[in-house]
Amino acid sequence: xxxxxxxxxxxxxxxxxxxxxxxxxxxxxxxxxxxxxxxxxxxxxxxxxxxxxxxxxxxxxxxxxxxxxxxxxxxxxxxxxxxxxxxxxxxxxxxxxxxxxxxxxxxxxxxxxxxxxxxxxxxxxxxxxxxxxxxxxxxxxxxxxxxxxxxxxxxxxxxxxxxxxxxxxxxxxxxxxxxxxxxxxxxxxxxxxxxxxxxxxxxxxxxxxxxxxxxxxxxxxxxxxxxxxxxxxxxxxxxxxxxxxxxxxxxxxxxxxxxxxxxxxxxxxxxxxxxxxxxxxxxxxxxxxxxxxxxxxxxxxxxxxxxxxxxxxxxxxxxxxxxxxxxxxxxxxxxxxxxxxxxxxxxxxxxxxxxxxxxxxxxxxxxxxxxxxxxxxxxxxxxxxxxxxx
Amino acid sequence: xxxxxxxxxxxxxxxxxxxxxxxxxxxxxxxxxxxxxxxxxxxxxxxxxxxxxxxxxxxxxxxxxxxxxxxxxxxxxxxxxxxxxxxxxxxxxxxxxxxxxxxxxxxxxxxxxxxxxxxxxxxxxxxxxxxxxxxxxxxxxxxxxxxxxxxxxxxxxxxxxxxxxxxxxxxxxxxxxxxxxxxxxxxxxxxxxxxxxxxxxxxxxxxxxxxxxxxxxxxxxxxxxxxxxxxxxxxxxxxxxxxxxxxxxxxxxxxxxxxxxxxxxxxxxxxxxxxxxxxxxxxxxxxxxxxxxxxxxxxxxxxxxxxxxxxxxxxxxxxxxx
Numbered sequence: 001x002x003x004x005x006x007x008x009x010x011x012x013x014x015x016x017x018x019x020x021x022x023x024x025x026x027x028x029x030x031x032x033x034x035x036x037x038x039x040x041x042x043x044x045x046x047x048x049x050x051x052x053x054x055x056x057x058x059x060x061x062x063x064x065x066x067x068x069x070x071x072x073x074x075x076x077x078x079x080x081x082x083x084x085x086x087x088x089x090x091x092x093x094x095x096x097x098x099x100x101x102x103x104x105x106x107x108x109x110x111x112x113x114x115x116x117x118x119x120x121x122x123x124x125x126x127x128x129x130x131x132x133x134x135x136x137x138x139x140x141x142x143x144x145x146x147x148x149x150x151x152x153x154x155x156x157x158x159x160x161x162x163x164x165x166x167x168x169x170x171x172x173x174x175x176x177x178x179x180x181x182x183x184x185x186x187x188x189x190x191x192x193x194x195x196x197x198x199x200x201x202x203x204x205x206x207x208x209x210x211x212x213x214x215x216x217x218x219x220x221x222x223x224x225x226x227x228x229x230x231x232x233x234x235x236x237x238x239x240x241x242x243x244x245x246x247x248x249x250x251x252x253x254x255x256x257x258x259x260x261x262x263x264x265x266x267x268x269x270x271x272x273x274x275x276x277x278x279x280x281x282x283x284x285x286x287x288x289x290x291x292x293x294x295x296x297x298x299x300x301x302x303x304x305x306x307x308x309x310x311x312x313x314x315x316x317x318x319x320x321x322x323x324x325x326x327x328x329x330x331x332x333x334x335x336x337x338x339x340x341x342x343x344x345x346x347x348x349x350x351x352x353x354x355x356x357x358x359x360x361x362x363x364x365x366x367x368x369x370x371x372x373x374x375x376x377x378x379x380x381x382x383x384x385x386x387x388x389x390x
Numbered sequence: 391x392x393x394x395x396x397x398x399x400x401x402x403x404x405x406x407x408x409x410x411x412x413x414x415x416x417x418x419x420x421x422x423x424x425x426x427x428x429x430x431x432x433x434x435x436x437x438x439x440x441x442x443x444x445x446x447x448x449x450x451x452x453x454x455x456x457x458x459x460x461x462x463x464x465x466x467x468x469x470x471x472x473x474x475x476x477x478x479x480x481x482x483x484x485x486x487x488x489x490x491x492x493x494x495x496x497x498x499x500x501x502x503x504x505x506x507x508x509x510x511x512x513x514x515x516x517x518x519x520x521x522x523x524x525x526x527x528x529x530x531x532x533x534x535x536x537x538x539x540x541x542x543x544x545x546x547x548x549x550x551x552x553x554x555x556x557x558x559x560x561x562x563x564x565x566x567x568x569x570x571x572x573x574x575x576x577x578x579x580x581x582x583x584x585x586x587x588x589x590x591x592x593x594x595x596x597x598x599x600x601x602x603x604x605x606x607x608x609x610x611x612x613x614x615x616x617x618x619x620x621x622x623x624x625x626x627x628x629x630x631x632x633x634x635x636x637x638x639x640x641x642x643x644x645x646x647x648x649x650x651x652x653x654x655x656x657x658x659x660x661x662x663x664x665x666x667x668x669x670x671x672x673x674x675x676x677x678x679x680x681x682x683x684x685x686x687x688x689x690x691x692x693x694x695x696x697x698x699x700x701x702x703x704x705x706x707x708x709x710x711x712x
Binding site: 031032033034035163166192193194195196197198199200201202203204206207210222223224226227234235236251255257 | 395398399402405406541545546547548549550558561564633636637638640642643645646647677678679680681682683685686688689
């Protein structure tokens with residue numbers, strides 16, 4: 001409460017000072033997506049601290065206005081409206097795909113650039129009149145599915161099975177993975193579904209085993225991704241098991257324990273930043289972020305999700321600097337927002353923690369596959385880098 | 391589909407079925423005695439293993455705070471200090487129980503029984519003259535509230551307590567699974583003996599059969615309600631503790647388990663114990679087989695089971711209200 005009052009006071013004071021840039025942020029700091037949203041919020045607070053110390057962007061103060069959407073779409077949309085009305089030059093967020101999709105019409109109508117922190121390709125593809133204003137930093141299912149299939153092909157695997165969530169996450173993965181697998185000559189012999197609240201997936205596991213695929217991909221996120229893997233192992237499945245980057249958090253290792261040893265998964269390179277070859281473009285930026293985050297929150301506290309937020313700022317900061325030369329937000333906010341959008345789209349070869357961003361008129365994700373995905377294996381309860389695609 | 395797969399599916403179906411069955415028995419018992427459809431039983435079930443995980447990690451679970459809060463309300467309603475003192479006692483017990491399995495296990499169980507009792511005393515007993523529908527609305531509200539509290543107390547991710555017994559007996563059946571089956575058998579047997587042999591059980595049955603008549607014989611319905619909720623809490627807590635090492639536990643798990651117990655209880659018309667238990671086994675088996683043949687439609691098919699049962703019940707319905 002005290003912090004809130006101080007923040008409000010600071011906001012009121014800084015609004016008086018000429019030239020403060022407001023950046024609107026929506027994250028899911030509470031609710032089911034909190035384990036992703038909290039590191040994102042921490043990262044924005046960290047950036048704010050750095051900005052306050054170093055004096056902002058191009059001589060102007062920058063003020064992050066951070067709102068929590070409680071993992072709820074309606075709340076995210078409401079927050080977005082509020083931030084637009086308060087004169088935010090850009091909106092960053094939010095954490096989840098449904099809420100990010102819900103925010104798109106709002107920012108498009110108000111003509112405010114937005115950088116989303118959620119995964120789905122639908123957020124930025126196709127770039128139509130509404131998505132004209134929308135960019136995002138996390139890798140899509142499509143990009144990560146490519147990494148998995150490439151790894152399977154390299155291992156000489158011919159037949160694969162799929163089991164995923166019976167919701168948008170699992171369906172999205174089924175769609176992109178099965179398309180990519182087919183294109184590369186892999187045969188998907190079985191495709192099963194389960195619910196995150198299920199307490200048993202024996203039926204699905206038996207069906208998968210009966211079809212004898214050489215590898216199985218589990219299209220699930222967080223700790224509920226452990227159950228199919230454990231069941232497959234308990235029923236004697238001996239093939240390779242792949243997971244998606246949705247499990248790249250410590251909780252998966254904690255709950256999975258010995259059952260998830262040997263799991264293969266695609267991940268943003270920051271997950272294994274220290275193990276990357278020194279020529280890997282994002283290594284230095286990633287280590288810098290990790291060091292700053294851990295200095296504040298403790299060793300081992302960083303996550304790939306907070307790094308998406310850091311990347312959003314890495315993209316926004318130079319775009320702000322360039323846009324400030326073209327328009328003055330104090331005189332004409334609409335013109336500045338439009339100039340800022342153009343400058344974000346003009347980002348080329350920007351090295352961030354998850355890869356190298358080069359936006360274009362058709363591509364508002366802008367990550368190059370080779371720099372944005374690595375294959376990781378769980379070994380001794382830790383993430384181990386096993387393959388880069390460079 | 392060969393004999394091995396058939397055997398494994400049957401085993402899996404029975405294992406989930408008996409858990410739904412125990413929840414269904416508890417629901418039938420609570421409904422018969424108090425006319426409350428105990429929707430939040432799934433949440434009570436999940437509070438047990440999550441509290442255990444928290445205690446084993448050396449932390450105090452948020453459920454203790456809930457127990458203290460409900461204990462305070464209980465004491466105010468009764469104008470007596472002992473319910474609050476009891477909650478305080480649980481809190482004091484929790485301090486040395488942290489990290490010690492032989493202490494933490496019964497404490498997690500006691501905590502859930504206490505929460506079950508407090509839920510009855512604080513929320514349902516004051517509304518004892520209300521209609522079944524009003525009680526149901528309250529139960530659904532409590533389910534939502536407890537699930538939300540579970541999220542606050544235990545976070546969004548799953549947790550897994552260590553199994554009491556490790557290893558597999560034969561393919562498809564772990565020792566922990568045997569424990570679940572044994573417990574179900576014992577629980578059903580104990581309930582049977584309790585109702586047949588003990589005076590208390592007979593009184594409970596009498597109260598369930600005819601509230602007014604029972605009162606004329608000196609059986610207090612409040613007391614019967616307390617006993618019913620205590621038994622329900624005990625069964626839910628034990629099921630949760632034994633099941634969690636097999637399935638993982640998280641704040642959102644209670645609803646589906648409770649709902650399937652409810653489906654089974656409905657199959658038994660909310661009155662018959664054996665039919666409810668058999669119904670639960672049927673739900674478990676049906677679920678196991680649909681997840682093999684049509685996993686994407688599993689949940690829809692399981693709840694489709696309700697329709698013929700409800701239709702049948704509505705045909706033979708007679709006035710059960712007093």
